[in-house]
Amino acid sequence: MSKISQVFKKAKKTGKKVLIPYIMAGDPTLENTKRFVKEIEEAGADIIELGVPFTDPLADGPTIQRAGERALAQGVTLRKVLALVEEVRQHVQIPLILMTYYNPVFKYGIEAFAKEAVRAGVDGVIIPDLIPDEADDFIAYARQDKLDTIFLLAPTSTEDRIKKVAKASTGFIYYVSITGITGARLLVDDAMKNTLTLIQTITQNPIAVGFGVSSPEDAATVASLADGVIVGSAIVRLISENRDIKNFVSSIREAI
Amino acid sequence: MNKNPKKLPDSKGHFNGYGGRFVPETLMPALIELEKAYKQYRRDKNFLEELSILQKTYIGRPTPLYFARRLTEHAGGAKIYLKREDLCHTGAHKINNAIAQSLLAKKMGKTRLIAETGAGQHGVAAATGAALTGLECEIYMGSEDMQRQSLNVFRMRLLGAKVTEVPVGSRTLKDAINESLRDWTTNVRNTHYVLGTVFGPHPYPVMVRDFQSTIGKETRQQILKAEGRLPDCLIACVGGGSNSIGLFYEFLTHPIRMIGVEAGGHGIGTGEHAARFAGGSLGVFQGCKSYLLQDDDGNVLGTHSVSAGLDYASVGPEHCYMRDLKRIEYTYATDEEALQAFELLSKIEGIIPALESAHAVAEAVKVAPTMPRDSIIIINLSGRGDKDVQEVARIKGINL
Numbered sequence: 001m002s003k004i005s006q007v008f009k010k011a012k013k014t015g016k017k018v019l020i021p022y023i024m025a026g027d028p029t030l031e032n033t034k035r036f037v038k039e040i041e042e043a044g045a046d047i048i049e050l051g052v053p054f055t056d057p058l059a060d061g062p063t064i065q066r067a068g069e070r071a072l073a074q075g076v077t078l079r080k081v082l083a084l085v086e087e088v089r090q091h092v093q094i095p096l097i098l099m100t101y102y103n104p105v106f107k108y109g110i111e112a113f114a115k116e117a118v119r120a121g122v123d124g125v126i127i128p129d130l131i132p133d134e135a136d137d138f139i140a141y142a143r144q145d146k147l148d149t150i151f152l153l154a155p156t157s158t159e160d161r162i163k164k165v166a167k168a169s170t171g172f173i174y175y176v177s178i179t180g181i182t183g184a185r186l187l188v189d190d191a192m193k194n195t196l197t198l199i200q201t202i203t204q205n206p207i208a209v210g211f212g213v214s215s216p217e218d219a220a221t222v223a224s225l226a227d228g229v230i231v232g233s234a235i236v237r238l239i240s241e242n243r244d245i246k247n248f249v250s251s252i253r254e255a256i
Numbered sequence: 257m258n259k260n261p262k263k264l265p266d267s268k269g270h271f272n273g274y275g276g277r278f279v280p281e282t283l284m285p286a287l288i289e290l291e292k293a294y295k296q297y298r299r300d301k302n303f304l305e306e307l308s309i310l311q312k313t314y315i316g317r318p319t320p321l322y323f324a325r326r327l328t329e330h331a332g333g334a335k336i337y338l339k340r341e342d343l344c345h346t347g348a349h350k351i352n353n354a355i356a357q358s359l360l361a362k363k364m365g366k367t368r369l370i371a372e373t374g375a376g377q378h379g380v381a382a383a384t385g386a387a388l389t390g391l392e393c394e395i396y397m398g399s400e401d402m403q404r405q406s407l408n409v410f411r412m413r414l415l416g417a418k419v420t421e422v423p424v425g426s427r428t429l430k431d432a433i434n435e436s437l438r439d440w441t442t443n444v445r446n447t448h449y450v451l452g453t454v455f456g457p458h459p460y461p462v463m464v465r466d467f468q469s470t471i472g473k474e475t476r477q478q479i480l481k482a483e484g485r486l487p488d489c490l491i492a493c494v495g496g497g498s499n500s501i502g503l504f505y506e507f508l509t510h511p512i513r514m515i516g517v518e519a520g521g522h523g524i525g526t527g528e529h530a531a532r533f534a535g536g537s538l539g540v541f542q543g544c545k546s547y548l549l550q551d552d553d554g555n556v557l558g559t560h561s562v563s564a565g566l567d568y569a570s571v572g573p574e575h576c577y578m579r580d581l582k583r584i585e586y587t588y589a590t591d592e593e594a595l596q597a598f599e600l601l602s603k604i605e606g607i608i609p610a611l612e613s614a615h616a617v618a619e620a621v622k623v624a625p626t627m628p629r630d631s632i633i634i635i636n637l638s639g640r641g642d643k644d645v646q647e648v649a650r651i652k653g654i655n656l
Contacts, residue, residue: 055425055555056541058434059280059441065424077553102278103540107554129278129540133268154282156444161284179282180442 003095003123004148004171007046008206008227017256018172018228019044019219020208021235021249022099024051024067026076028239030084036245037088037096043249045094049126049230052081052100059128061183063233067240078104078113082120089121097124097150097171105138114141124148124171132168139168150174155195159202166203174230175199175209177222183233186212188221196225216255223256261508261583265574269458272580275544275573277457279437286444291459293364298466303363310355311470314388315345317352319471321478321634326604327617331624334488334631338607339475339503341638348610348639349471349499350381354450356467358385361448368392368443371450372436374401374429374495375564375612376408377639378452383417385450393417396435398427401564408643426558429568433542453496454572457543461572468502475634476506483632489513489623492636493615494586495530495565497572499638508583515623516575517615519561520588528560531588532571533579539570546573562591562651563611563644589618597621598641598648610639611648 001009011018021040025033033050040048053071057064078100085096098117105113105127117125125147130138132151142149148171153162156179165173175196178187199207209222210230219229231252238245264271277287297303311317319340328336341349354371361369369386370393373379379395386393395417402409402421412419425431433456440449454461454468479487490507492500494516504514521529529535532547539548541556549557549569561567578584589597594611597618602608609617613636620635627633641648649656 056430056434058437058542061438062424069424072555077555079553103548103550103556104554106538106540107550107552128280129543131277131279131281131284134276134278152281154280156282156285158285161281165281176280176282178442179444181438184442 002146002148002171004047007095008172011046012227017223018046018208019253019256020047020049020228020230021045022049022051022230022232023239024053024064024071024236025081025084026053026071026074027067027236028070029074030076030080033084034088036239037092039246040249041092041094043246044253045249047095047097049097049099050081050085052078052098052104054101054104057101059181061181061233063183063237067236078108082116085122086120095123096121097126098122099126099128102127102130110138111141114145114147118145118147122147124150126150126174128152132164135168152176153199155179155191157195159198162199162202166205169205172206172208172228173199173203175207175226177209177211177213180211182211184212186214186218193225216251219252220255229256261578261581264577265458265462269461271573271577274546274576275458275461277543278540278545279457279543280441282441283444287457287459289364293360294459294463297360297363303359307356307359315351315355316343317470318474318478319343321475321482323482324605327601328624330604331621333624333629334627334633336620336624337479337487337632337634338637339471339634341471341499341636342607342609342613342640346380346384347642348377348381349468349502350378350452351384352470352502353452353464353467353498354378354381354385355388357448357450358389358391362389362391364448366391366446366448368447369450370394370396370436370439370447371452372396372429372432373452374432374567376401376405376412376643377565379412379419380408380415382450382452383412383415386417387415394439395419396422396432396439398429398431399423400427401429404564404647405643407646429564430542430556437542453498454501454574455496455542455544455570461544461574464498465501465505465574468498469505471499471502471636472504472506475503479632479634486510487512487632487634488627489515489633491515491517491616491620491623491633493517493566493612493638494571494575495568495612497575499636501572501574503636504584514584515619516584516586517619518586518588519563519566519615520590521560523590524588529588530559530561530567530569532569533586534588541570544573546570546576562594563615565610565612566615587619589615593618595648595651598644607637608641608645609637610641611644613638
């Protein structure tokens with residue numbers, strides 16, 4: 001069982017929800033990211049999601065777009081993020097996930113990427129512009145190296161798509177709470193509840209909900225509907241304002 | 257030819273490894289819905305009849321095939337014909353696709369259209385389609401392009417569209433596409449994305465090609481009437497690649513030389529260009545796998561061309577396939593060559609071409625002298641140059 005699966009299993013046993021904070025690697029510098037990762041772990045997060053900057057982040061709202069631009073301006077690349085993971089792995093125990101667009105992985109070479117990612121200590125990968133239909137090779141290499149492949153579902157997802165995504169996903173499924181981009185306003189409505197229920201009848205995979213979760217209250221609401229919560233833009237915004245993130249992550253930990 | 261070039265794509269939109277669907281999962285149901293609707297309506301008599309009437313009475317089709325006598329004499333070789341897409345309503349071939357997609361969106365029950373635009377031609381065409389069908393319309397345009405093409409911005413607003421500035425990234429076409437995809441992801445339930453070229457996720461490359469292939473179908477009839485035979489060579493500029501594939505597609509199974517002309521910008525060596533085949537490598541960008549101008553880490557490089565419509569980092573996936581089959585040749589013209597052709601055609605034929613189309617004219621002037629005098633070249637004159645007059649004056653240092 002993968003480290004990520006173990007985290008969800010353990011949480012389920014103890015009746016807890018999995019907290020997954022997101023930060024952009026290299027925003028504002030890679031040195032800062034090392035410190036943030038440590039702080040987030042200390043604040044009680046279960047898994048950390050590290051963003052890889054990309055020139056054309058079409059699933060991201062303005063907050064994460066700008067964080068990516070700052071990281072790119074520092075010369076941060078997928079290669080450097082892997083080196084960073086290798087370094088923080090020395091003193092961080094919880095699973096680390098990379099969230100990257102597909103082209104940097106494709107350019108790196110998917111076989112080499114899966115190998116290098118696992119060697120560095122990455123536990124799973126989220127690629128928002130890669131759907132299972134296009135991911136046969138990527139999934140094969142990831143399985144070979146025991147790298148979890150986390151695919152996404154959305155409020156628009158049909159039964160057909162849910163089955164496909166459930167089959168391709170290991171670790172957990174990332175449920176995008178809204179039709180929209182990261183950092184948009186959360187809307188917990190019947191459509192969301194119905195889709196989540198439908199997903200839960202189709203698959204045993206744990207589900208973490210992300211996009212638009214910006215406060216402890218939001219986190220508590222979505223946590224009641226799923227197995228885990230992903231918080232991204234709200235933390236990235238605090239970083240951009242040079243404010244403390246540890247207390248914020250702690251407050252979300254307490255809320256769920 | 258040992259392979260039928262029209263056999264692909266497969267059901268997933270793959271052209272032998274190119275194309276496909278690389279989009280957020282949120283959009284997948286919408287793409288599947290669009291694919292189904294397109295498959296249904298492209299065989300629907302009423303839809304085709306309605307489109308055909310609009311092509312005739314609204315767009316102004318068929319556009320003329322014009323024998324450019326003075327350009328032929330100047331080049332000193334093959335006879336040069338111009339397919340006059342510049343005479344389409346709104347000034348370029350873009351309207352062929354925009355009207356068809358607007359009509360399709362209306363049939364699908366969508367209430368809102370969005371589109372990206374670089375030079376502004378596709379934005380104007382989409383805004384026109386929205387006005388014609390009575391749909392709400394929002395156009396995304398990079399801040400830099402808005403500055404370069406301020407006249408088209410005003411035209412879109414006159415047509416009732418909301419024009420939204422995209423001030424992030426390189427502030428050009430690719431950023432406008434990112435923003436359109438973000439909007440579509442957000443408003444996918446009531447919105448149709450009128451993608452302007454043979455790019456993006458399946459079914460766009462196929463659908464846009466089919467809507468543009470009317471150019472080639474007309475050309476074939478017209479040249480048979482004028483010359484009693486098919487041409488020897490077809491030339492068109494390639495940004496995303498919709499006007500070129502629109503002309504070429506009808507002729508793919510005939511032994512006719514076809515040349516696609518990319519934007520050479522300041523020259524390939526300078527790195528300031530948009531020649532994806534000359535300077536790019538395989539990548540995944542904005543919905544499909546294709547040739548891409550990117551760095552070693554997979555980040556997308558800035559591009560340069562004097563023509564905003566060719567200033568794009570990637571190219572339609574079917575073009576990659578045609579290149580592999582050696583069915584279409586790809587070359588490039590530099591800014592300087594395009595500007596010379598722009599002035600040449602204006603002076604010698606009384607036709608001011610779009611800077612995009614001027615790239616094709618530049619290539620024709622190079623190729624024609626190498627061919628016998630009884631041979632035939634057809635250039636797709638994809639758009640008119642009114643929109644570029646100001647920019648050309650600026651480049652020449654003339655204050656208007």
